[in-house]
Amino acid sequence: MNALVEFFRPHLLPLLYAVVIVAVLPLIAGYIVLLERKIMADMQARLGPMRVGPHGLLQPIADAVKLLIKEDIIPENADRWIFWLAPLLSVTAGMLALAAFPFGPAFQIADLNIGLLFILGISSMGIFGIVLGGWASNSHYSLLGALRSAAQLVSYETAAGMAVVGGLLLAGTLSTRRIVEMQAEQGTWFIFLAPIAFFTYLVASIAETNRAPFDLPEAESELVAGYMTEYSGFRWALYFLAEYTNMVVVASVATTLFLGGWLRPFPGTTWLNFLDYTPPLLMLLLAGYCFYRTPRQPVKVQQGFLAAVGLLCLLLAVILALPLLPLAVGGIEAQSLRPAIHGGFWFLFKVFAYMYVFMWLRFTFPRYRFDQLMKLGWHFLIPVSIVNVMGIGVALVLDREAGWPLWQALVLTTLLTLAVAAYLAVVGERKDSAAVGGAERSA
Amino acid sequence: MLDLILFYFFATLAIVSAVLVVTRRNAVHSAIFLITALLATAGIFLQLQAEFVFIVQIILYVGGIMVLFVFVIMLVNLDVTLRQMQFNRGWLVGLVLAVALGAQLAYALFLGRNVQLTGPAGGELSAQNTEQVGQVLFQNYLLPFEIASILLLVAMIGAVVMAKKRI
Numbered sequence: 001m002n003a004l005v006e007f008f009r010p011h012l013l014p015l016l017y018a019v020v021i022v023a024v025l026p027l028i029a030g031y032i033v034l035l036e037r038k039i040m041a042d043m044q045a046r047l048g049p050m051r052v053g054p055h056g057l058l059q060p061i062a063d064a065v066k067l068l069i070k071e072d073i074i075p076e077n078a079d080r081w082i083f084w085l086a087p088l089l090s091v092t093a094g095m096l097a098l099a100a101f102p103f104g105p106a107f108q109i110a111d112l113n114i115g116l117l118f119i120l121g122i123s124s125m126g127i128f129g130i131v132l133g134g135w136a137s138n139s140h141y142s143l144l145g146a147l148r149s150a151a152q153l154v155s156y157e158t159a160a161g162m163a164v165v166g167g168l169l170l171a172g173t174l175s176t177r178r179i180v181e182m183q184a185e186q187g188t189w190f191i192f193l194a195p196i197a198f199f200t201y202l203v204a205s206i207a208e209t210n211r212a213p214f215d216l217p218e219a220e221s222e223l224v225a226g227y228m229t230e231y232s233g234f235r236w237a238l239y240f241l242a243e244y245t246n247m248v249v250v251a252s253v254a255t256t257l258f259l260g261g262w263l264r265p266f267p268g269t270t271w272l273n274f275l276d277y278t279p280p281l282l283m284l285l286l287a288g289y290c291f292y293r294t295p296r297q298p299v300k301v302q303q304g305f306l307a308a309v310g311l312l313c314l315l316l317a318v319i320l321a322l323p324l325l326p327l328a329v330g331g332i333e334a335q336s337l338r339p340a341i342h343g344g345f346w347f348l349f350k351v352f353a354y355m356y357v358f359m360w361l362r363f364t365f366p367r368y369r370f371d372q373l374m375k376l377g378w379h380f381l382i383p384v385s386i387v388n389v390m391g392i393g394v395a396l397v398l399d400r401e402a403g404w405p406l407w408q409a410l411v412l413t414t415l416l417t418l419a420v421a422a423y424l425a426v427v428g429e430r431k432d433s434a435a436v437g438g439a440e441r442s443a
Numbered sequence: 444m445l446d447l448i449l450f451y452f453f454a455t456l457a458i459v460s461a462v463l464v465v466t467r468r469n470a471v472h473s474a475i476f477l478i479t480a481l482l483a484t485a486g487i488f489l490q491l492q493a494e495f496v497f498i499v500q501i502i503l504y505v506g507g508i509m510v511l512f513v514f515v516i517m518l519v520n521l522d523v524t525l526r527q528m529q530f531n532r533g534w535l536v537g538l539v540l541a542v543a544l545g546a547q548l549a550y551a552l553f554l555g556r557n558v559q560l561t562g563p564a565g566g567e568l569s570a571q572n573t574e575q576v577g578q579v580l581f582q583n584y585l586l587p588f589e590i591a592s593i594l595l596l597v598a599m600i601g602a603v604v605m606a607k608k609r610i
Contacts, residue, residue, distance in 0.1 A: 079469075079471070082471070082472075082475070112494070113494065113572060113573065114494045114495060114497075114498050114572070114573060117495075117498045117499075117502065117573075118498055120502065121498045121501040121502040121505075121506055122501070124502065124505075124506035125501070125505055125506055127506075127510055128478065128509075128510070128513070131510070131513050131514070131517070132471070132475070132513070135471060135513075135517050143517060146517070147514065147517065147518070150510055150513070150514045151514070153510075154507075154510055154511070154514075157506075174573055
């Protein structure tokens with residue numbers, strides 16, 4: 001027993017972090033769904049969920065309870081074991097990948113020296129959940145959805161991988177923590193040094209998470225619900241959780257690699273230090289809004305709940321403001337805790353901003369056709385990302401061997417890559433119109 | 444102690460799932476057990492502190508090749524093969540090969556019975572694992588690496604040429 005305790009002692013903190021992430025993630029996923037519905041409602045000029053709790057704040061809880069007590073149906077001819085295993089695979093892969101992210105300088109489960117590769121490798125295993133689930137359901141819609149999903153993921157993983165390589169070249173390391181520290185040393189985020197890599201990753205990550213406009217595996221007008229068609233109740237909820245976990249994972253990859261992880265915007269610029277005051281001010285603003293809306297709620301309970309949410313925001317504001325004050329408790333300077341406390345805020349802020357872009361695109365663009373999707377992946381994104389990787393490599397050589405300033409070399413190669421991208425786009429367009437014209441002539 | 448437990452866990456997992464790969468009649472089940480076997484092997488790599496090889500095993504074999512395997516298997520009509528008798532008579536050749544391989548392994552174990560293993564190659568190596576693999580691959584063994592790449596490229600182009608009617 002003692003030996004066991006001794007063995008676990010150095011791992012206590014990572015274990016605690018792991019428990020926190022696994023426990024909190026479903027809740028966060030639920031609230032991301034609420035956020036998505038609210039944003040969708042806003043973009044479509046309506047209110048969205050308003051009934052359960054003030055402004056629908058308890059909707060995710062109600063949804064979760066509903067899903068838990070729903071009847072669990074397994075189709076007659078389904079492959080029971082695989083049907084049971086598949087959603088678990090998806091969720092596990094997504095959650096496992098979260099182990100390597102530094103959510104703040106002090107909040108990381110494991111700083112692996114293969115960090116980013118680990119994340120890419122493990123999260124790519126989530127596809128088995130989709131493919132096997134679709135196959136095990138023994139339904140045509142499910143199978144077609146699974147096949148589409150597999151084809152889409154394999155195609156876009158190449159582009160995403162190449163985009164990540166672009167960022168990694170600049171960082172010179174695979175460890176997620178070192179990547180963020182390198183951005184602190186450079187004084188700028190890698191998105192400014194490798195913008196094309198970032199945008200390639202943005203597009204590829206939307207496709208990888210099966211979201212609109214690339215949500216063909218679950219295109220309801222063609223495939224009912226794709227690979228999830230036969231799933232119901234809790235298993236369906238697991239797939240849903242996996243989808244949103246994957247969103248968090250790709251957003252965290254982008255945040256760590258391109259958006260500076262836990263660093264605040266422009267970490268190296270001292271005259272922008274006032275940006276450190278934004279986290280508590282933002283929370284204060286939220287608290288103020290909650291208090292402002294409290295008397296306007298129709299029911300007493302809802303008023304109380306909204307006031308409680310406001311108080312929570314106030315508390316967060318106080319916590320975020322503490323490291324800015326010249327305080328010292330028990331010999332610990334409060335200001336020395338600022339990276340740890342504000343780091344978490346900035347990381348989550350960026351993750352949510354990235355996911356907001358996801359939602360924004362989802363409600364703005366119509367769905368692609370499958371051949372258009374494949375064309376975009378293979379004929380455009382992959383060549384551009386490969387050229388971009390070579391360009392960044394050349395820029396680094398120019399910097400180290402010829403003594404150019406890094407940003408000059410990078411601007412040059414970025415412009416070259418953009419020229420290649422424009423050329424590819426024009427050629428693709430011409431080919432398309434030629435093919436259409438040819439078809440019309442023959443008809 | 445823990446190392447030993449982990450090793451036997453991964454090794455048993457690998458062997459049992461490898462046996463299940465060949466004995467399952469359903470091709471999808473076989474594929475799943477092949478994935479488990481590959482993952483168990485990756486676990487053993489990790490235990491040897493070869494982190495880069497571990498993750499490459501997962502990315503390439505599990506995340507790449509196995510996805511394509513499953514993709515192709517799902518397109519095949521499995522019900523027919525499930526009801527058919529096995530008609531190929533390759534088991535004799537298989538048996539001979541298996542015995543030969545087993546004998547080789549047994550002989551290797553016999554030769555190495557007195558060698559004291561010093562454990563994995565130390566913590567200093569693992570800190571720079573990826574860099575070391577890169578250096579060995581791109582400096583010491585650059586030519587074999589490039590030849591292998593060309594070989595793969597040729598295979599890829601060949602597949603495209605054979606599959607496409609008009610290029």
